[in-house]
Amino acid sequence: EITKEQKALTKVIVEAYNRHQIPQDVAKKLLQDQYSVEENFLLLTEMATSQVQVIVEFTKSIPGFLSLDHEDQIALLKGSAVEAMFLRSAQVFSKKMPNGHNGILEERIRKSGISEEFITPMFNFYKSIIGLHMSLEEQALLTAITILTPDRPYVKDHQAVEKLQEPMLDVLRKVCVLQHPQEPQYFARLLGRLTELRTLTHYHAEMLTSWRMNDHKFTPLLCEIWDVQ
Ligand SMILES: CC(C)c1onc(-c2c(Cl)cccc2Cl)c1COc1ccc(-c2ccc3c(C(=O)O)csc3c2)cc1
16 A cells, blocks of 8 residues: 555645646637637647646656756656647646636647647547546656656666656556556556557657648747757
8 A cells, every 4th residue: 555655755746736737827828719720829839838838847846857867857858748748738628627728729729730640649549538537646647657758769867767757657556546446457547548648749740740841830948849940
């Protein structure tokens, strides 16, 4: 069962996850009434830029992260940002957002210049995450586990990252058993979502290319984290 240290670790991660969120005034922009492809792309770019800042702050609160090699810290953030944003935007769809953000976010994503071949797997993923009815602890721990994935490109000290990721996996497994006693495979299903996230990262790289082909501009922060422009 869950040790004192594991309870403390979960508390730190959940508090960081709750503390760092997109500012309400940015989220509210989703409710604007222009729905052109251009307008949607600009809004989603603003959301993504704000969400990256949120992910960076959340990551800095993960115990031990700031003690990693600095280049590895950057490699982990660059390698996981898209996956962390899929997880976060999935929660927007699953929780009944006040004044129906979720329907609006979906509509803007569907009409932002993303081709159908990417929209289908993207929304299949969203459906599968929503169907898991993840608790806040599970969302926060799964996001930290995704960020602390040792085999991201250019990570030098894999072991140092594994040492941070393993305790998170141990406590997530126990949290899943406690919160979904009737579903012994729940933890395995959560980890299965991480595999599906990897394929979405691949699709996402192609989405970026097709946006750029149509001369779409990104913000400096997104260009840096996604190595574009
Ligand atoms: C550059 C841009 C066009 C882009 O490129 N790929 C993706 C992209 C897409 Cl289209 C899907 C998945 C991942 C990415 Cl990076 C995106 C848009 O990324 C988003 C990132 C994050 C949110 C997001 C998060 C939280 C919340 C909350 C909340 O927490 O209360 C309220 S509103 C909201 C909105 C939306 C969109």
